[in-house]
Amino acid sequence: MPAGALKERVSFAVRNEQDDGYGNTVAGWIEQFQEAAEFIHMRGGEAVISARLENRHPQVIRVRANTATRRVTADWRITDARTRAEYAIHDVTRSTDNKWIDFLCERGVVA
Secondary structure, three states, X not given: OOHHHOXXXXXXXXXXXXXXXXXXXXXXXXXXXXEEEEEEEOOOOHHHHHHHHOOOEEEEEEEEOOOOXXXXXXXXXXXXXXXXXXXXXXXXXXXXXXXXXXXXXXXXXXX
């Protein structure tokens, strides 16, 4: 895949839980870094069509593998830097040549 396909910009955030001073835990997200990315929209299949009918949007977000992106797990969140759409990560798959990482994500679900 040519690097020119990475036309989008996404940010990666990790969940952070802190004590609010009153004995309650408050969860938030802390952005860790941004990367160039490619959005690969999933087509066909019963599960994909069903998800779209429920206002969920499954897709693959592909980024170049590097030290930062290799740390990302399914506990993180991806945000489209342009539209601010948030994506829950369901699966992380590295390419066989270790040059790319594909994140199977879904927009419209609570992470």
